[in-house]
Amino acid sequence: MAFFLICVALLIAGYFIYGSFVDRVFGSDPTRVAPAVRMADGVDYVAMPTWKVYLIQLLNIAGLGPVFGPIMGALYGPSALLWIVFGTIFAGAVHDYFSGMLSLRHDGDSVPNVVGRQLGNGFKQFMNYFSIVLLVLVGVVFVTGPGQLLSQLTGWPLLTWVIIIFGYYFFATMLPIDKLIGRLYPFFGALLIFMSVGLTLALMFSDKPLLPQGLTIDNLHPKNAPIWPLMFITIACGAISGFHSTQSPLMARCTQNEKNGRMIFYGAMVGEGIIGLIWATLGLSFYENSAALGAAIAKGSASGVVFEISSVLLGGGALGIGAILAVLGVVVLPITSGDTAFRAARLIIAEIIKLPQGPIAQRLYIAVPMFAVGAVLSQVNFTLIWQYFGWSNQTLAAIVLWAAAAYLAKHGKLHWICTIPAVFMTAVTFSYIAYAPIGFGLPIEWANWVGIGIAIAAFVWFYAAVCKPAAKEAGAE
Secondary structure (H helix, E strand, O other), X not given: OHHHHHHXXXXXXXXXXXXXXXXXXXXXXXXXXOHHHHOOOOOOOOOOOHHHHHHHHHHHHOOOXXXXXXXXXXXXXXXHHHHHXXXXXXXXXXXXXXXXXXXXXXXXXXHHHHHHHHHOHHHHHHHHHHHHHHHHHHHHHHHHHHHHHHHHHHOOOHHHHHHHHHHHHHHHHHOOOXXXXXXXXXXXXXXXXXXXXXXXXXXXXXXXXOOOOOOOOXXXXXXXXXXXXXXXXXXXXXXXXXXXXHHHHHHHOOOOOHHHHHHHHHHHHHHHHHHHHHHHHHHHHHOOOHHHHHHHHHHHHHHHHHHHHHHHHOOOHHHXXXXXXXXXXHHHHHHHHHHHHHHHHHHHHHHHHOXXXXXXXXXXXXXXXXXXXXXXXXXXXXXXXXXXXXXXXXXXXXXXXXHHHHHHHXXXXXXXXXXXXHHHHHHHHHHHHHHOOOOXXXXXXXXXXXXXXXXXXXXXXXXXXXXXXXXXXXXXX
């Protein structure tokens, strides 16, 4: 347990120390009038208290990623915990902070506009369609996952829960953000806290040995799958997630002051990192070894692992009140991300076709066909959808980090805080797509060289196209 507590302490220290440093580099300005105040429309631009915005941001971004991802990432051993800690502090939270603050600086811009402002119109057009595809994939993943858990909990058919969840998503997507999302999320947050604290304490006082395989960075995957790049894709939202950049603008439109940005954006990612730590530790400790965890995942998927751990640790079996609350605490994570995924997709499509979203009829024009596509995709194999989600998710994260690095370079600020994680994630995503069966299926050695080569090329382009012109312009002034 000491190692787990040290990891949690590092994340909290990262928020106060590195988060403050990142905030100073960006230069948050409390005197600016926020879009939520200046552009209030009662639908998407709605000023809300900081505690509520933080809680909504946390629930928006913390989908299945910090639960299912760390469980599957635990197959690789304790190295998963290290990636969650350092990935969150130096990559994920930085990514979330800049995606939120750059949106806040520019009228609550969606992520395609944030990227386009820094990297050009070509990137903006690419991001328009790439973001929509990712958001619909997220919505589909975050229907099937909670549907499986609720089906196991109640015995109702999976299809019934899929229909119910899609119905909730539809209404949450259509209604003003403070009418449904703003009112339900505090209750959902209470469930989330119960799940996180309850399972952690239950593990501490159980007879399960903590990290039975010891503290090692060796690859413990039962099928010897390579840590690089697979673990960094598998633990999707637990350390860094491009999906978060699609959610940050939603809360940028509800934030009352830039001074709250570190707490809302950097802080929410730290909160998600702690959730990821909890589930990675549970996966490593509840089962005897990686092979046993792998067998449990193969038998009932990651949702089956969540159900088994909650039922056993909190007592009373599947019908115990503690187990029920813990499972519901996990369920609210994807549900509170799926609804805002579809909401963000609606807003991006509206920007592309220039359709105002005030009148409800105009929201219906976008929402109805979008949900029809989602319903069709929900029938596709979950594992396949998750693989494409994982890769596209981390690819988007790399692009947003490059955009943030460009912003800092253009303003003569320390761009390395974004450039280094951008290079790292570029190498990860291209190595993965070169190696994975859903990509090019190259041998791992070749795939790694492809990823490294493209990451180096991206940095050379960034230096030549962004850093040198910025330095030249600064010298001319």
